[in-house]
Amino acid sequence: MRYLIALLALAGVVVAGLALHVHYSTDTQPCSINEKWDCGIVNHSPYAVVGPVPVAAIGIAGYAMMLVLALARRKRLVLAAAVTGLGFSLYLTHIEKDVLLVWCVYCVTSLGIISLITLAALGWLFLVRKRVA
16 A cells, blocks of 8 residues: 555656646646636646745645655554645635636646545555454
C-alpha cells in the first residue's frame, strides 16, 4: 500500500508542479478550455496564495512529504497529512465552485489524487491493525 501512496503522491507533485507553472506564467494555458474551466483564472486569483506562497507550492511540498512518509512506513503521519491535504483541497474546491465560479483541471485532478491517498492511507492503517489482531 505504501508504494501505491508514494506513486499517487508523485503524481500529485507533477500536477501541483503544472499548477505552479500556470501560477507564474502569463501565456495562454492549455487548460483554459472555456469560461467554466480556466486554470489561469484560478491560479492568478487572490485565493491562489497563502501569504507570499503559491498554493501549488504548498501542494508540491505536501505531496513530497507524503511520498517520503509513505516510503518510511509512517502510516499515521501519512494519514494525518492526507486528511489535512484533503480538507484544504475541499476548501479550495469550494472557492472554485462558489466564489470564482471557474474550475481548474489541475485542481480537480489534485482533489482526486488526495482523495485516493486518504482512502489508501485509511486502508493501510486498518489493514495493518486487522492483521495484528
